[in-house]
Structure formats: structure tokens, C-alpha cells
Amino acid sequence: MGDKFDVLILGSGLSGSSLALCLQASGLKTCMVDPKKHPRFAIGESTIPNTSKLYKLMSIKYGAPELAVLSSFDNLIGPVGTCGMKDNFGFVYHEPGGIADRAHQFPLSEIVETESHLFRADVDQWLALRARDNGSVLLEGVGTRRLDITEQGVLFEGDEGTQILAEYVVDAGGRGSPVAATLGLRTTExxxxxxxxxxxxxxxxxxxxxxxxxxxxxxxxxxxxxHVFDGGWMWVIPFDNNAKSSNPLCSVGITWRIDDGDETPKQDPEQAFADFLATYPEIGRQFEHAENAREWVSAGRLQYTATKTVGDRWCLTSNAAGFIDPLFSRGMQNTAVVVDRLAERLIDQFRGGFTPETFDDIEQMQASLIQENDFIVGNAFRSFTDYELWNAWFRVWQVNQVTGTMRTESRLRRITELAAAQGNTNAPLPRIDVAPGAGLDGFIDAFYQKSDQIMDSYWDKRISRDAAVSEFRKLFADVDFVPPSFGLTDMSQPYFDIDMDKVASAIAWARNARPGIRELYLGGLPASEGQV
Known part of the structure; x- marks a missing residue:
């Protein structure tokens, strides 16, 4: 009938190859099937600290050292010499025809490693080949003709006749997910x-x-x-910004908020780009000598999700499950979160007997990730209508990013300690379901709910812009779960540079903080080991 595998993975990009590496290192037999061939163009190119820490965590947890390459620019640039570096998040606010003089920058602190601009064509290929080197079967240029999923297992038939049997199928195929298409799962509701x-x-x-x-x-x-403006934002992601990189390219894109209900792609993207630069001539100066290295891609409404992401013998991962917008670079973070949890569950099930119900928490996790991203990004688009509103929402995003990174760092330390204590054995590491700082959820959720209410009231014209800004100031004044030395909720500060002196102040503050806050920061800040 065909080759038999434990797990069939549809897609060999970042998500599929990362999962294959985790599973192969744990003794499972995997096969990656992809309708395209490497190298191929992909976006989702900017990493954030939480993503990099998650890849480092998985490299230790599953014994897959290849994943540690994605944990920092210094680790990556040797194996994949076409990537750029990232040492800050920069946001410049523009108005039509004007010279920008308002901006935010969040330099990556000394407490995290330098992030990367991933040249995905080469990174994805490198990762797929490493998965193949570690035993995963890689079939490229094979589309899906037939996909049968039953309680007994999975039957895949490729468009060129390949037949594969598997116990479980993971769809890492992005928007074009074969499982979502087969089961009719796509929605934007x-x-x-x-x-x-x-x-x-x-x-x-x-x-x-x-x-x-x-x-x-x-x-x-x-x-x-x-580049932020009323109606949307533009990204500029250089791959040539470090002497170690051999890549002359720069990733460029513009995302517009849809206000008129027209979800179709822009028919002439080159003209749309020219019109945009004419509207914002200061941005245009960046592109006076720029030339396209490939054709424009024009995408209609970017957002989608699925009515269900987990079923008997199948799971949609990350971008197959849903997508919101490239803003804030959360796509790869969400990919890593889901890959980690799914790998853990699959390994447990194959070791202890297959019971599909154990995967239900992944359904809840993915729904939560999509909802959170939609909340952060959707309200950011609303805030772009006015600089002071954006100045406020920038803080909400930063609170989200910093607390999330602290949680992951706490888990990473615990996994590292467990691995060191266990030594060089193949025994699975104990599961860590709850990270330090879990008690934070109640009052940080209230913070998010209030910020959401303010933006809803502004967007629905129930309150004025000035009233909304005033409400945000009151909200930030009451925040007690972010170290004051970081300055994240101080609306007079456009730039943040969290040096070791500020970290030391944060540690001293955290020792006297209430439960949940204390564990989160003492578990996540670098000089705090053993001081909880």
C-alpha cells in the first residue's frame, strides 16, 4: 500500500521541519511532504526574543541541537550566511507629505541575545535538510491528490502516485492547508x-x-x-545590515487596514507602492535607488482561521490553523509554541498508547494564540489613526512582549537545569506545564480587558481621542506588574534601553512584588538565579 510512518507532516517549512527534528530526535519515524521545492520565497522574517528562546528550549528539551541555531543571530549566521541581524524594534510615525519627527524604539536589552532577520528561502531549506539528515523522509514537489483520515490512521496519496500510511498527520501547509481544504475548515468569523x-x-x-x-x-x-501611518504600516527588513551577511536583499512590504470592505488584492501593486511613496516622500527617499529582486506579491485579506484545529489523528499547526498580520512578528513565535506542545503530546502518545483526546489542549492553545494576536494587532491598526493613541498602544504591546519573554525564559531555565541534572540519557524530560508567574494571569488579563474596552469605545466613537488617551494614562498609572525601571508604561518615553543597571533595579523591585509577579521576574531576569 505504501511506506508507513508514525507522523506524516504536510509542509517542510519552518513549522514542519522544526517538528520533524523534535520527533526524529525522540525516536519517531516522520515523513515531510511538500508541494513546493526548496529554496522558495517566504515571509515571516523577523524574530523576537520569545521565539528565539523557544527554539533554544526545544533544542534542549528534545535533544535537537539544530534548533539552537535559530536562537540567535550569532548562532545562525555561520550555518546560514544570508541572514540579517536585529538589535531593535523601530517604529516611525508618518503623516502625508510631512517629515517624521515622532518615533519609538525598543533596543534589544543586554538580557537577550541578538535577534535575526531570517532569509527564509535559505533558512527553511537548511532546516528541512537537517531534518532529512536526522532521518525524516523529505518528499518535495509532491501535491495532495487524496487524504483519508480515519480512527485507524491516515492514508495520503500524492499527485504523482506516492502513497503513505501514517498514524497521525500534522498539517504545516500554511494558508493552503490540505487538511483544512479536505475537511472544509476555513473561516474568518x-x-x-x-x-x-x-x-x-x-x-x-x-x-x-x-x-x-x-x-x-x-x-x-x-x-x-x-513605518506607521493612519491606515496601516510598512516593514523594512534588511538582510545586508551586518558584515557577516552575504545577502544584498531587503524585505519590503506594506499592509493596509481594510475599511471599505474590499478584501481583494490590489490589482497593480507596483503602482500602489509608487502612490504610497508619493504620499510619504520621506519614506520615498529610502527607495530612490531601490530595484525589485522579484515580482511583487499582492495579497487580499490576510486573516483567516479554522473552525477546528485538532481532530482524531490530525492537527493544523500555526499558519495552517490561522493567521492575523505580520505586525509585531508573532507568527514564528506562535509556530514555536505550537510545535513544542504538539511534539510533547505526540511523543507521549506514541510511548504510552494512542489516545487522540490528549491533543484537545492544543485546540484551546491555538485559539488563544490567534485571539491574543488579533487583539494586539487589530487594536494597533485602530491606534495608528492618531500618534498619541499609538503611543499608548505601543505600551500595551510591550507589556505583552516582556511578560511573555519572562515566562519563556523561566521555562528555559528549568528545562536547562533538568537536562543538566539528568545527564546524557535518552529519557524524556519531565513535563513543565505551568511556568513561574502563572498567578499573574488574573490581573494582567484585567489590564488587557480594560485596554480593549478603551480602544473599542474610541473606535465606536463613544469617547473622544483625548478621552481615550486619558484613560490609557490612568490604566498605566495603576500597573504594578512591570518593573518601574523599564519605563514601559511611561508615555513620555519613546525609547527603551534596558541595561544591566535597570535589570538590577527590576530584580530588587521584584523581590518585594506580590506572588506571580515576583516569580515571573526573578525566574526570568539574568542575575536572579536562586533569589526567588
């Missing part, structure tokens, strides 16, 4: 964010530092630059 995009790779993009008078703690060109 319940999603607030509505945006469309054009994007490409270019050469000759001038560093923003060369044309702006805005001075910030770090160079704009060594980070991920976001």
Missing part, C-alpha cells in the same frame, strides 16, 4: 483585524539612518523598521 498587503524583496534600499534626523539608541538599519 470572529476576527476583528482586516488588512491586505503587498510585499517583495529589493536591492538598493537606503538605510533610514542616512535620511532621517531622528536619533535613537540604536541604528534603525540594524533592526526591524516599521
Amino acid at each position: 470572529g476576527l476583528r483585524t482586516m488588512s491586505k498587503s503587498i510585499f517583495t524583496h529589493m536591492t538598493g534600499v537606503i538605510p533610514f539612518d542616512d535620511i532621517t534626523g531622528i536619533k535613537a539608541p540604536r541604528n534603525w538599519h540594524t533592526g526591524t523598521l516599521h
